[in-house]
Amino acid sequence: MTTPTTGHQHGFTLRKSTHTLPWTIAGIATILAIVLGILLIQQRSQPALAAEAGTKTEFKVHFEPAMAGEEKILEFVAETIAPDYGITIEPVGLQDPIQANQAVASGQFDATIFEHEWYMRQSAEAAGVELTPTVELYQWGFGLYSTRYTSVDELPQGSTLLLPNDVANQGQALWLLDREGLLGLDPSIEPRTAKIANVIENPRGFDLKEADLLAMPRMLDDVDVAIGYVSQFDAGKVSRDKGILFPEPPRTFASRLIFGSDFAQSADAQKLIEAFSDPRLQEYLKTTEDPLVQGVLTPVSED
Known part of the structure; x- marks a missing residue:
């Protein structure tokens, strides 16, 4: 019995390709590798970006205990100004200027307010450290x-x-x-x-x-x-x-916010500089009736 034909004979048989699935898996694997690589790069870069943006919110700022008004200034900045900049300030007293500057230079203290630039130079040389003066804060009577x-x-x-x-x-x-x-x-x-x-x-x-x-x-x-x-x-x-x-007194003898030179350009240092540059500090120095500050520590002079 002859089987009837149902279509044209082409001399070959149609089969499903056996190569489609392996190439698809390879493509997916490549894409995943690229995605994972991008995520890894981002994760590695996050600490660097965080460091660049600054990570500290709590700062220790040194004052000289013999100068009671300096502690009052730090308390004012800590209570009135620092919260608006998202930071906290802890005043720390240490009498010895050599030890104080060594502590600032090493990062044990974040900054100090107890000296003007010229005393800083003399003291830093004696301490064998490098310090950087920044914003002017007040002047001593x-x-x-x-x-x-x-x-x-x-x-x-x-x-x-x-x-x-x-x-x-x-x-x-x-x-x-x-x-x-x-x-x-x-x-x-x-x-x-x-x-x-x-x-x-x-x-x-x-x-x-x-x-x-x-x-x-x-x-x-x-x-x-x-x-x-x-x-x-x-x-x-x-x-x-x-x-x-x-x-x-001449402005050149104004107290400065002073950092260890290794930290002075950091984003964290900038937070403190911004807080101590707030105009409310100079207004406080002009108007306070606190006997430990009035006439003792004065606003920065014009010249």
């Missing part, structure tokens, strides 16, 4: 005290003037006397680095002596005038009415 006279005009010929014995603050004292016309400094030297040896004009024949800043209050009765910080005379129980001249 600085002037002439006497238990014998009530004005500079009363000072007799040959009066004994007691100056700080450290280079940075001696320069500030001599520059003050030069600006007030009481002494003349060698014009070839930078006045903020002046030493007693750089005095070239002394028309009233002042006897210039040196002492540690902290010793000045107890030495005041033994000299005609002592020149130093209001805060230290306050701490030594010397009445402010013994101050006979308080000129506005």
Whole structure:
């Protein structure tokens, strides 16, 4: 019996391809590998991006315990300003300036507010560390005290003037006397680095002596005038009415927010800089009635 034909005969048989499935799996595997690679790159980059953005929210900021007003400033910033910047500030006191700067340089403390740039340079060199000054914060009341006279005009010929014995603050004292016309400094030297040896004009024949800043209050009765910080005379129980001249200090002697140089350019440091640059700090210094701050730590001067 002959089987009837149902279509054209082409001389070959149709079969399902055996290559389609393996190539499909290979394609999927390739795509998955690419996706996983992208995810891995993103995961690896996240810590770097986080570090770039800054990860700290809690900061330890150093102050000098002998300067009670500095702690008050840190408390004000911590309570009033820092929360608006999403950070917290813990004031930490350490008296020794060498140890304090070493702690800042190593990152044990995040920053310090206890020194101006010129004292920082002197102290950092002594500590063998690298520090970077940033935003200006406040200025210390600085002037002439006497238990014998009530004005500079009363000072007799040959009066004994007691100056700080450290280079940075001696320069500030001599520059003050030069600006007030009481002494003349060698014009070839930078006045903020002046030493007693750089005095070239002394028309009233002042006897210039040196002492540690902290010793000045107890030495005041033994000299005609002592020149130093209001805060230290306050701490030594010397009445402010013994101050006979308080000129506005140059801006160059303003306190700075200071970091270890390894951290100064970080995003975390920028958080602190922004908080301490907030105008509410300068307004606080202008208006506070806190006796530990008023007249002791003043707003940053214009010049």
